[in-house]
Amino acid sequence: MKPVAFRGVRAILFDLDGTLIDSAPDLGAAADGMRVRRGLPSKPLLDYRPHVGSGARGMLHVAFGMGVEHVDYEHYKQEFFVDYESCLIQRTRPFEEVGQLVSSLLELGLLWGVVTNKAQRFTVPITRSMELFDSAATVISGDTTAHAKPHPEPLLEAARRMSLQPAQCIYVGDDERDIRAGRSAGMWTVAARYGYLGAGADVASWGADAEVSSPLQVLQLLELP
Structure with missing residues (x-):
């Protein structure tokens, strides 16, 4: 990609899991704990990591080969949520360079924030547990608005809360729905290639305005006065 x-950027918005934080160890542990309780052998984190972007659906698929059409899916999903809630800040950490990226954005006088599909019951404890998020201008969860990504409404709500126009914002994410949401909202979009892309992800087909292979590369995209 060229x-x-x-230009004219006033804020950078980020997806959470796979873009700012590595939550795979806790998500994988919750799903794997369900396997072990049922007498099944543990699976390695490497099996779970590529599917983190799909949330509970992805974790249960890896752990049990279970799809949403399974008769027990809703029961297993609620069990997974309870298990994840009990361990969601044990192993989750910001990706390397994220802290430096945020510090640099603040030094440049830019706002930054989070727009995630993760529910508030998980987003709030995670962001409150990390000093990194103290400087975030806004945090939009998957249930903050009536819609989740790829609908643009969560991104538009973030812009409203920062008193900015969508065109003044960049949205960075590691999933195709992030790019679709950003484009629909009228924001610049950046695909985070270092995130949870999933097996066989064709990032080039997402239509992002730019791609980065590390968090700090976002700074190279800014043209500031």
Whole structure:
């Protein structure tokens, strides 16, 4: 992809899991704990990591080969949520360079925030547990608005809360729905190739305005006065 410089940017918005934080160890542990309780052998984190972007659906697929059409899916999903809630900040950490990226954005006088599909019951404890998020201008969860990504409404709500126009914002995410949501909202979009892309993800087909292979590369996209 050709280098691109974004002009007139006042804020950078980020997806949470796979973009700012590595939550795979806790998500995988919750699903794997369900396997072990049922007498099944443990699976390695490497099996779970590529499917983190799909949330409970992805974790249960890896752990049990279970799809949403399974008769017990809703029961297993609620059990997974309870288990995850009990361990969601045990192993989850910001990705390397994220802290430095946020510090640099603040030094440049830019706002930053989070727009995730993760429910508030999980987002709030995680963001409150990390000093990193103290400087976030806004945190939008999957149930903050009536819609979740790829619908643009969560991103539009984030812009409203920062008193900015969508065109003044960049949205960075590691899933195709992030890019679809950002484009629909009228924001610049950046695909985070270091995130939970999933097996066989064709990132180039997502239509992002730019791609980065590490968090700090986001700074190289900014054209500031």
